[in-house]
Amino acid sequence: MDLRLNDAVMNVELSGIRRFTYLVRDTPGACALTIGEPDQNTPGPIKEAAKAALDNNNTHYPPGNGFPYLLQAISRFEAEHHGLHYGPDEIMVTVGATEAVFVTLSTLLNPGDEVIIPTPAFGLYEAIVRLCRGVPVFLPTEDSGFQIDSGALAASLTPRTKAVILTSPNNPTGCIYSKETLDAIHDLLKDRPVFVVCDDVYRTLTYVDGYHSFAEYQDMRDRIVVVQSFSKPYAMTGWRVGYVMADAAVKSRLEVFHQYAVTSVPAFIQPACVKALQTDTTPMLEIFRKRRDYVYHRLTDMGLSIQEPQGAFYVFVDVRKYGMDSITFCERMLKESLVGVIPGIYFGTEGYMRLSYCYSDEDLKEGLDRIERFIKSL
Numbered sequence: 001m002d003l004r005l006n007d008a009v010m011n012v013e014l015s016g017i018r019r020f021t022y023l024v025r026d027t028p029g030a031c032a033l034t035i036g037e038p039d040q041n042t043p044g045p046i047k048e049a050a051k052a053a054l055d056n057n058n059t060h061y062p063p064g065n066g067f068p069y070l071l072q073a074i075s076r077f078e079a080e081h082h083g084l085h086y087g088p089d090e091i092m093v094t095v096g097a098t099e100a101v102f103v104t105l106s107t108l109l110n111p112g113d114e115v116i117i118p119t120p121a122f123g124l125y126e127a128i129v130r131l132c133r134g135v136p137v138f139l140p141t142e143d144s145g146f147q148i149d150s151g152a153l154a155a156s157l158t159p160r161t162k163a164v165i166l167t168s169p170n171n172p173t174g175c176i177y178s179k180e181t182l183d184a185i186h187d188l189l190k191d192r193p194v195f196v197v198c199d200d201v202y203r204t205l206t207y208v209d210g211y212h213s214f215a216e217y218q219d220m221r222d223r224i225v226v227v228q229s230f231s232k233p234y235a236m237t238g239w240r241v242g243y244v245m246a247d248a249a250v251k252s253r254l255e256v257f258h259q260y261a262v263t264s265v266p267a268f269i270q271p272a273c274v275k276a277l278q279t280d281t282t283p284m285l286e287i288f289r290k291r292r293d294y295v296y297h298r299l300t301d302m303g304l305s306i307q308e309p310q311g312a313f314y315v316f317v318d319v320r321k322y323g324m325d326s327i328t329f330c331e332r333m334l335k336e337s338l339v340g341v342i343p344g345i346y347f348g349t350e351g352y353m354r355l356s357y358c359y360s361d362e363d364l365k366e367g368l369d370r371i372e373r374f375i376k377s378l
Protein backbone atom coordinates (compact mmCIF):
# COMPACT_ATOMS: atom_id res chain seq x y z
CA MET A 1 0.00 0.00 0.00
CA ASP A 2 1.53 3.32 -1.02
CA LEU A 3 0.82 5.75 1.83
CA ARG A 4 3.20 8.38 0.55
CA LEU A 5 2.18 11.83 1.82
CA ASN A 6 2.83 15.17 0.19
CA ASP A 7 6.63 15.41 -0.26
CA ALA A 8 6.60 19.12 0.44
CA VAL A 9 5.06 18.48 3.87
CA MET A 10 7.32 15.53 4.63
CA ASN A 11 10.40 17.64 3.92
CA VAL A 12 9.55 20.49 6.30
CA GLU A 13 10.41 20.13 9.98
CA LEU A 14 8.41 21.61 12.84
CA SER A 15 9.83 24.91 14.12
CA GLY A 16 13.21 24.72 15.87
CA ILE A 17 12.21 27.75 17.96
CA ARG A 18 9.29 25.77 19.38
CA ARG A 19 11.50 22.76 20.06
CA PHE A 20 14.02 24.84 21.97
CA THR A 21 11.30 26.76 23.82
CA TYR A 22 9.87 23.44 25.09
CA LEU A 23 13.35 22.25 26.07
CA VAL A 24 13.77 25.40 28.19
CA ARG A 25 10.28 25.06 29.66
CA ASP A 26 10.96 21.45 30.65
CA THR A 27 14.30 22.24 32.31
CA PRO A 28 13.66 22.61 36.07
CA GLY A 29 14.76 25.99 37.45
CA ALA A 30 15.54 27.44 34.01
CA CYS A 31 15.11 31.14 33.41
CA ALA A 32 13.64 31.60 29.91
CA LEU A 33 14.48 34.53 27.64
CA THR A 34 12.98 32.80 24.66
CA ILE A 35 9.47 33.90 24.00
CA GLY A 36 8.35 36.18 21.17
CA GLU A 37 5.24 37.72 22.61
CA PRO A 38 4.48 40.61 24.97
CA ASP A 39 4.31 39.52 28.62
CA GLN A 40 1.44 41.99 29.18
CA ASN A 41 -2.18 40.85 28.87
CA THR A 42 -4.60 42.11 26.22
CA PRO A 43 -5.93 45.54 27.37
CA GLY A 44 -9.34 45.44 29.12
CA PRO A 45 -11.38 47.45 26.55
CA ILE A 46 -10.38 45.02 23.79
CA LYS A 47 -11.52 42.05 25.86
CA GLU A 48 -14.75 43.84 26.81
CA ALA A 49 -15.56 44.40 23.14
CA ALA A 50 -15.23 40.66 22.44
CA LYS A 51 -17.37 39.78 25.47
CA ALA A 52 -20.06 42.24 24.36
CA ALA A 53 -19.98 40.78 20.85
CA LEU A 54 -20.59 37.30 22.27
CA ASP A 55 -23.46 38.59 24.41
CA ASN A 56 -24.92 40.23 21.30
CA ASN A 57 -24.75 36.88 19.49
CA ASN A 58 -22.14 38.04 17.02
CA THR A 59 -21.48 34.36 16.52
CA HIS A 60 -22.58 33.70 12.94
CA TYR A 61 -20.49 33.36 9.79
CA PRO A 62 -18.88 36.73 9.08
CA PRO A 63 -17.92 37.89 5.55
CA GLY A 64 -14.79 36.11 4.30
CA ASN A 65 -12.56 39.19 4.20
CA GLY A 66 -13.77 40.56 7.52
CA PHE A 67 -16.72 42.78 8.50
CA PRO A 68 -16.82 45.99 6.41
CA TYR A 69 -16.56 48.15 9.57
CA LEU A 70 -13.26 46.45 10.48
CA LEU A 71 -11.87 46.80 6.95
CA GLN A 72 -12.83 50.50 7.09
CA ALA A 73 -11.16 50.89 10.49
CA ILE A 74 -7.95 49.24 9.26
CA SER A 75 -7.96 51.37 6.10
CA ARG A 76 -8.29 54.57 8.18
CA PHE A 77 -5.72 53.42 10.73
CA GLU A 78 -3.12 52.62 8.08
CA ALA A 79 -3.65 55.97 6.35
CA GLU A 80 -3.53 58.00 9.59
CA HIS A 81 -0.74 56.16 11.39
CA HIS A 82 1.42 54.73 8.63
CA GLY A 83 0.61 56.89 5.60
CA LEU A 84 -0.42 53.79 3.63
CA HIS A 85 -3.50 54.08 1.46
CA TYR A 86 -5.34 50.82 0.95
CA GLY A 87 -9.12 50.82 0.48
CA PRO A 88 -11.35 48.35 2.35
CA ASP A 89 -11.48 46.27 -0.85
CA GLU A 90 -7.68 45.91 -0.68
CA ILE A 91 -7.59 44.50 2.85
CA MET A 92 -8.31 41.02 4.17
CA VAL A 93 -8.43 40.02 7.84
CA THR A 94 -6.45 36.84 8.45
CA VAL A 95 -5.65 34.30 11.16
CA GLY A 96 -2.60 36.21 12.33
CA ALA A 97 0.26 37.37 10.15
CA THR A 98 1.06 33.68 9.82
CA GLU A 99 -1.97 33.07 7.62
CA ALA A 100 -1.29 36.34 5.82
CA VAL A 101 2.20 35.10 4.84
CA PHE A 102 0.75 31.70 3.97
CA VAL A 103 -1.97 32.98 1.63
CA THR A 104 0.44 35.48 0.10
CA LEU A 105 3.13 32.96 -0.81
CA SER A 106 0.55 30.35 -1.84
CA THR A 107 -0.95 32.89 -4.20
CA LEU A 108 2.33 34.18 -5.64
CA LEU A 109 4.36 31.02 -6.15
CA ASN A 110 4.44 28.45 -8.89
CA PRO A 111 6.62 25.36 -8.30
CA GLY A 112 10.29 26.26 -8.65
CA ASP A 113 9.79 29.99 -8.13
CA GLU A 114 12.50 31.54 -5.99
CA VAL A 115 11.91 33.70 -2.93
CA ILE A 116 14.75 35.79 -1.54
CA ILE A 117 14.84 35.64 2.25
CA PRO A 118 17.37 37.94 3.90
CA THR A 119 18.87 36.08 6.86
CA PRO A 120 18.73 35.90 9.79
CA ALA A 121 14.97 35.47 9.33
CA PHE A 122 11.89 34.22 11.09
CA GLY A 123 11.63 30.51 10.15
CA LEU A 124 8.05 30.79 8.90
CA TYR A 125 9.08 32.07 5.47
CA GLU A 126 11.38 29.21 4.53
CA ALA A 127 8.83 26.63 5.68
CA ILE A 128 5.98 28.20 3.71
CA VAL A 129 8.08 28.67 0.58
CA ARG A 130 8.96 24.97 0.74
CA LEU A 131 5.34 23.95 1.40
CA CYS A 132 4.43 25.91 -1.76
CA ARG A 133 7.17 23.99 -3.65
CA GLY A 134 9.08 27.19 -4.11
CA VAL A 135 12.82 27.61 -3.58
CA PRO A 136 14.11 29.75 -0.69
CA VAL A 137 17.18 31.78 -1.63
CA PHE A 138 18.97 33.02 1.46
CA LEU A 139 20.66 36.39 1.49
CA PRO A 140 23.01 36.73 4.48
CA THR A 141 23.08 40.18 6.06
CA GLU A 142 25.40 39.72 9.07
CA ASP A 143 28.36 41.28 7.27
CA SER A 144 26.39 44.40 6.31
CA GLY A 145 25.10 45.31 9.78
CA PHE A 146 21.89 43.34 9.04
CA GLN A 147 21.06 45.75 6.22
CA ILE A 148 20.56 44.30 2.75
CA ASP A 149 23.57 44.85 0.54
CA SER A 150 22.25 45.87 -2.88
CA GLY A 151 25.14 44.18 -4.70
CA ALA A 152 24.38 40.90 -2.92
CA LEU A 153 20.67 41.28 -3.66
CA ALA A 154 21.40 41.97 -7.33
CA ALA A 155 23.53 38.82 -7.47
CA SER A 156 20.68 36.76 -5.97
CA LEU A 157 18.10 37.83 -8.54
CA THR A 158 17.41 35.32 -11.32
CA PRO A 159 14.66 34.97 -13.92
CA ARG A 160 12.93 32.64 -11.39
CA THR A 161 12.86 35.21 -8.61
CA LYS A 162 9.22 35.76 -7.70
CA ALA A 163 9.44 37.61 -4.38
CA VAL A 164 11.64 39.21 -1.77
CA ILE A 165 10.61 39.18 1.88
CA LEU A 166 11.41 42.24 3.98
CA THR A 167 10.91 42.12 7.74
CA SER A 168 11.42 45.46 9.43
CA PRO A 169 11.77 45.77 12.39
CA ASN A 170 13.33 42.37 12.14
CA ASN A 171 12.91 39.17 14.08
CA PRO A 172 15.52 38.20 15.35
CA THR A 173 17.85 41.22 14.95
CA GLY A 174 15.58 44.13 15.95
CA CYS A 175 17.08 46.06 13.02
CA ILE A 176 15.15 48.42 10.78
CA TYR A 177 15.97 48.78 7.11
CA SER A 178 17.34 52.24 6.47
CA LYS A 179 15.93 54.55 3.79
CA GLU A 180 19.15 54.04 1.81
CA THR A 181 18.71 50.27 1.93
CA LEU A 182 15.08 50.52 0.83
CA ASP A 183 15.90 52.99 -1.96
CA ALA A 184 18.58 50.65 -3.29
CA ILE A 185 16.17 47.68 -3.22
CA HIS A 186 13.56 49.79 -4.98
CA ASP A 187 16.05 50.78 -7.69
CA LEU A 188 16.79 47.12 -8.30
CA LEU A 189 13.22 45.87 -8.33
CA LYS A 190 11.12 48.69 -9.74
CA ASP A 191 11.17 47.40 -13.32
CA ARG A 192 11.12 43.68 -12.56
CA PRO A 193 8.22 41.23 -12.17
CA VAL A 194 9.18 40.61 -8.55
CA PHE A 195 6.89 40.98 -5.55
CA VAL A 196 7.93 42.44 -2.22
CA VAL A 197 6.28 41.02 0.87
CA CYS A 198 6.56 43.55 3.70
CA ASP A 199 6.23 41.78 7.02
CA ASP A 200 5.80 44.88 9.16
CA VAL A 201 4.29 43.21 12.24
CA TYR A 202 6.68 45.00 14.62
CA ARG A 203 6.35 48.48 13.15
CA THR A 204 4.58 50.02 16.15
CA LEU A 205 7.46 48.76 18.30
CA THR A 206 10.21 51.05 16.98
CA TYR A 207 12.59 52.99 19.20
CA VAL A 208 14.10 55.32 16.60
CA ASP A 209 12.74 58.02 14.31
CA GLY A 210 12.67 57.69 10.58
CA TYR A 211 11.04 54.29 10.14
CA HIS A 212 10.15 53.56 6.51
CA SER A 213 8.32 50.58 5.09
CA PHE A 214 8.95 49.37 1.58
CA ALA A 215 5.18 49.72 1.15
CA GLU A 216 5.76 53.46 0.67
CA TYR A 217 7.07 52.83 -2.87
CA GLN A 218 3.62 52.97 -4.35
CA ASP A 219 4.91 52.97 -7.94
CA MET A 220 5.36 49.24 -7.21
CA ARG A 221 1.92 48.93 -5.63
CA ASP A 222 0.92 46.11 -8.00
CA ARG A 223 3.82 44.04 -6.59
CA ILE A 224 3.69 44.88 -2.89
CA VAL A 225 1.90 42.86 -0.23
CA VAL A 226 1.86 44.16 3.34
CA VAL A 227 1.44 41.74 6.21
CA GLN A 228 0.22 42.99 9.59
CA SER A 229 -0.77 41.53 12.92
CA PHE A 230 -2.70 42.40 16.05
CA SER A 231 -0.49 39.98 18.00
CA LYS A 232 2.47 42.12 19.01
CA PRO A 233 1.26 45.74 19.38
CA TYR A 234 -1.82 44.89 21.45
CA ALA A 235 -0.64 41.75 23.28
CA MET A 236 -3.14 39.66 21.29
CA THR A 237 -1.02 36.68 20.22
CA GLY A 238 -3.62 34.14 21.35
CA TRP A 239 -6.43 35.84 19.42
CA ARG A 240 -4.80 34.81 16.14
CA VAL A 241 -5.68 37.81 14.06
CA GLY A 242 -3.84 39.94 11.52
CA TYR A 243 -4.42 41.33 8.05
CA VAL A 244 -2.96 41.62 4.61
CA MET A 245 -3.07 44.61 2.25
CA ALA A 246 -2.45 44.48 -1.49
CA ASP A 247 -3.50 46.04 -4.74
CA ALA A 248 -7.09 44.90 -5.52
CA ALA A 249 -6.04 42.56 -8.34
CA VAL A 250 -3.71 40.59 -6.07
CA LYS A 251 -5.89 40.82 -3.00
CA SER A 252 -8.87 39.32 -4.80
CA ARG A 253 -6.74 36.20 -5.45
CA LEU A 254 -5.49 36.02 -1.85
CA GLU A 255 -9.13 35.50 -0.93
CA VAL A 256 -9.19 32.15 -2.72
CA PHE A 257 -6.72 30.45 -0.37
CA HIS A 258 -8.20 32.19 2.62
CA GLN A 259 -11.74 31.15 1.77
CA TYR A 260 -10.95 27.49 1.27
CA ALA A 261 -8.57 27.24 4.23
CA VAL A 262 -10.25 29.21 7.04
CA THR A 263 -13.44 30.83 5.60
CA SER A 264 -12.95 33.88 7.80
CA VAL A 265 -11.65 34.89 11.21
CA PRO A 266 -14.12 34.47 14.10
CA ALA A 267 -16.97 36.98 14.09
CA PHE A 268 -16.89 38.07 17.74
CA ILE A 269 -13.24 39.06 17.79
CA GLN A 270 -13.67 41.56 14.97
CA PRO A 271 -15.29 44.35 17.05
CA ALA A 272 -12.41 43.84 19.50
CA CYS A 273 -9.95 44.44 16.67
CA VAL A 274 -11.55 47.85 16.06
CA LYS A 275 -11.00 48.63 19.76
CA ALA A 276 -7.40 47.48 19.44
CA LEU A 277 -6.76 49.95 16.64
CA GLN A 278 -7.91 52.73 19.00
CA THR A 279 -5.48 51.65 21.74
CA ASP A 280 -2.59 53.90 22.69
CA THR A 281 0.47 51.65 22.36
CA THR A 282 2.93 54.24 23.71
CA PRO A 283 3.01 52.89 27.30
CA MET A 284 3.96 49.42 26.07
CA LEU A 285 6.56 50.90 23.73
CA GLU A 286 8.15 52.77 26.63
CA ILE A 287 8.37 49.59 28.72
CA PHE A 288 10.12 47.79 25.89
CA ARG A 289 12.41 50.74 25.22
CA LYS A 290 13.63 50.70 28.84
CA ARG A 291 14.18 46.95 28.70
CA ARG A 292 16.01 47.22 25.41
CA ASP A 293 18.37 49.81 26.89
CA TYR A 294 19.01 47.66 29.95
CA VAL A 295 19.61 44.44 28.01
CA TYR A 296 21.78 46.13 25.40
CA HIS A 297 24.00 47.76 28.01
CA ARG A 298 24.31 44.65 30.14
CA LEU A 299 25.34 42.54 27.14
CA THR A 300 27.82 45.09 25.77
CA ASP A 301 29.29 45.48 29.29
CA MET A 302 29.92 41.71 29.19
CA GLY A 303 32.02 42.27 26.07
CA LEU A 304 29.47 40.74 23.71
CA SER A 305 29.04 42.13 20.23
CA ILE A 306 25.54 43.31 19.30
CA GLN A 307 23.92 45.61 16.79
CA GLU A 308 21.74 47.96 18.88
CA PRO A 309 18.12 46.88 18.27
CA GLN A 310 15.93 49.63 16.81
CA GLY A 311 12.62 47.81 17.12
CA ALA A 312 10.74 44.61 18.09
CA PHE A 313 11.77 42.96 21.37
CA TYR A 314 14.80 40.85 20.56
CA VAL A 315 18.58 41.13 20.70
CA PHE A 316 20.71 39.03 18.36
CA VAL A 317 24.04 38.41 20.01
CA ASP A 318 27.26 37.37 18.29
CA VAL A 319 28.81 34.46 20.22
CA ARG A 320 31.20 33.27 17.51
CA LYS A 321 34.22 34.05 19.66
CA TYR A 322 33.35 31.13 21.95
CA GLY A 323 34.00 28.69 19.10
CA MET A 324 30.80 26.67 19.37
CA ASP A 325 27.88 26.28 17.03
CA SER A 326 24.79 28.08 18.30
CA ILE A 327 22.87 24.96 19.36
CA THR A 328 25.81 23.68 21.42
CA PHE A 329 26.29 27.15 22.95
CA CYS A 330 22.61 27.48 23.90
CA GLU A 331 22.26 23.90 25.13
CA ARG A 332 25.35 24.24 27.30
CA MET A 333 24.20 27.58 28.68
CA LEU A 334 20.83 26.04 29.51
CA LYS A 335 22.39 23.02 31.22
CA GLU A 336 25.23 24.76 33.02
CA SER A 337 23.67 28.13 33.91
CA LEU A 338 19.93 27.45 33.60
CA VAL A 339 19.14 30.23 31.18
CA GLY A 340 17.36 29.69 27.88
CA VAL A 341 17.75 31.65 24.65
CA ILE A 342 17.18 30.61 21.01
CA PRO A 343 20.10 29.40 18.83
CA GLY A 344 20.79 31.68 15.86
CA ILE A 345 20.82 28.76 13.44
CA TYR A 346 17.04 28.54 13.77
CA PHE A 347 16.99 31.90 11.99
CA GLY A 348 19.47 30.70 9.38
CA THR A 349 22.55 32.38 10.90
CA GLU A 350 25.16 30.38 12.79
CA GLY A 351 27.20 31.76 15.69
CA TYR A 352 24.49 33.93 17.29
CA MET A 353 21.79 33.65 19.95
CA ARG A 354 18.45 35.44 20.11
CA LEU A 355 17.39 36.79 23.43
CA SER A 356 13.88 38.14 24.00
CA TYR A 357 13.14 40.95 26.45
CA CYS A 358 9.44 40.13 26.83
CA TYR A 359 10.08 39.53 30.52
CA SER A 360 9.84 41.44 33.80
CA ASP A 361 12.78 43.54 35.00
CA GLU A 362 13.52 40.92 37.68
CA ASP A 363 13.54 38.04 35.22
CA LEU A 364 15.72 39.98 32.80
CA LYS A 365 18.22 40.78 35.55
CA GLU A 366 18.32 37.16 36.70
CA GLY A 367 18.65 35.85 33.13
CA LEU A 368 21.43 38.29 32.29
CA ASP A 369 23.28 37.48 35.54
CA ARG A 370 23.22 33.83 34.53
CA ILE A 371 24.43 34.59 31.00
CA GLU A 372 27.28 36.60 32.52
CA ARG A 373 28.26 33.74 34.80
CA PHE A 374 28.16 31.31 31.88
CA ILE A 375 30.37 33.31 29.56
CA LYS A 376 32.83 34.02 32.38
CA SER A 377 33.10 30.26 32.87
CA LEU A 378 34.14 29.65 29.27
Ligand code: PLP
Binds near residue numbers: 095122170
Ligand atom coordinates in the same frame (compact mmCIF):
# COMPACT_ATOMS: atom_id res chain seq x y z
N1 PLP B 1 6.14 37.76 11.29
C1 PLP B 1 7.12 37.89 12.20
C2 PLP B 1 8.36 38.63 11.81
C3 PLP B 1 7.00 37.34 13.47
O1 PLP B 1 8.00 37.45 14.35
C4 PLP B 1 5.81 36.65 13.80
C5 PLP B 1 5.64 36.02 15.13
O2 PLP B 1 6.53 35.92 15.92
C6 PLP B 1 4.80 36.56 12.83
C7 PLP B 1 5.00 37.11 11.59
C8 PLP B 1 3.52 35.82 13.10
O3 PLP B 1 2.64 36.64 13.84
P1 PLP B 1 1.13 36.23 14.13
O4 PLP B 1 1.03 35.97 15.60
O5 PLP B 1 0.32 37.42 13.73
O6 PLP B 1 0.78 35.03 13.32
